Amino acid sequence: MTDRGLAPVVGKGMEALIVLLYVASLVAVLHGGVLPEYRTAAAAEVSERTLSTTAERVEASIPPRASVVDVTRTVPLPDTIDRATYRIRAVDGGLVLDHPDPGLSGRVPLALPDRVVAVEGTWESDDPAAVRIRGDADRVRVILT
Amino acid sequence: MRAQTNLVALVLALVLLTGATVVGVTFADAALSDADRDPLDRHAATAVADRLVAADAPTTVRANALAADAVGDLNASRVETLAPPAEGAAFRIALDGEPVVERGPAGSGVTVRRSVVVVSRTDPIQRSINVSRGSTVRIPRGVDLATVVVDPGSNSTIRTVRAGGRVVLYDGAGLDTNATVHLSRYEPTTVRIGAETNATGRVTVTYRRPITEARTLTVTVDA
Numbered sequence: 001m002t003d004r005g006l007a008p009v010v011g012k013g014m015e016a017l018i019v020l021l022y023v024a025s026l027v028a029v030l031h032g033g034v035l036p037e038y039r040t041a042a043a044a045e046v047s048e049r050t051l052s053t054t055a056e057r058v059e060a061s062i063p064p065r066a067s068v069v070d071v072t073r074t075v076p077l078p079d080t081i082d083r084a085t086y087r088i089r090a091v092d093g094g095l096v097l098d099h100p101d102p103g104l105s106g107r108v109p110l111a112l113p114d115r116v117v118a119v120e121g122t123w124e125s126d127d128p129a130a131v132r133i134r135g136d137a138d139r140v141r142v143i144l145t
Numbered sequence: 146m147r148a149q150t151n152l153v154a155l156v157l158a159l160v161l162l163t164g165a166t167v168v169g170v171t172f173a174d175a176a177l178s179d180a181d182r183d184p185l186d187r188h189a190a191t192a193v194a195d196r197l198v199a200a201d202a203p204t205t206v207r208a209n210a211l212a213a214d215a216v217g218d219l220n221a222s223r224v225e226t227l228a229p230p231a232e233g234a235a236f237r238i239a240l241d242g243e244p245v246v247e248r249g250p251a252g253s254g255v256t257v258r259r260s261v262v263v264v265s266r267t268d269p270i271q272r273s274i275n276v277s278r279g280s281t282v283r284i285p286r287g288v289d290l291a292t293v294v295v296d297p298g299s300n301s302t303i304r305t306v307r308a309g310g311r312v313v314l315y316d317g318a319g320l321d322t323n324a325t326v327h328l329s330r331y332e333p334t335t336v337r338i339g340a341e342t343n344a345t346g347r348v349t350v351t352y353r354r355p356i357t358e359a360r361t362l363t364v365t366v367d368a
Contacts, residue, residue, distance in 0.1 A: 018159070045181060
């Protein structure tokens, strides 16, 4: 006689347990595998795009040949990539993105006219970034500030 | 028995939910792979195209006007020097589909197109000015450079050479020179000599007429 009263309680308990187990496994699968993978893939894409758009921005900022050149252009940068700040440095005629995660770092060479003699400076992602171009008709310097 | 029916419904609901999750993740996967547009390849292709047609590039006579002979001399290492983003990448540069430079299979890369004109020059055309008759030479539109050789006869002085009313060569003591003068390429130019009356001698003007053809420059880069 006592069994009959217990049956619905056991049934509800099992239902609750199954739902809990299901939710737990779903959260584990999504957060354990799928989500971090997507986050990394999206971050890698953002990193590549940041590099290529900033490189294009720098290349497009070089004005035509003139006796005095002094141009400043702001460069929009994402504050963080994959929730971490990063920096972009000018190295050896190219731009290098330094990210705490080596997989999200990268390098892009710059295509600049011959009269550009130097590219130097560093951008921090959480500071306003600008590119400054100074020089004369034959020698131009590109400074990341 | 009623409790077990509930259980079956629950399991069915969970299976449906799993299906919906799988479908959602599949869509997310497809969206993510669609969003991958090779920005670095695009940057390299744009950089190569822009550097090839830039006004100060060795391949052009002015912005968007390619010099035919310089284009003929192009090769992979020159393209790399001009545009470092192409380093180590497979690329193909073509004019109206005719390959100019090709390195490696760049079939699946990013393609950038630019409208350009290709400028080739005719063989030198030489025209003489008869100084004693005070004749002139008319240079057609489009010519931006001409070589003027002034060779005055004995006991005569040629002081000025004018092109389109502008003094391009002058020497108060008399010209005897071989000089290159810049002309406007937007209008025909008349070259005239300023000499004293009864002067003799020979003035020759040499120029090359540019022939321009509109073409489409295609740059494909696959890094």
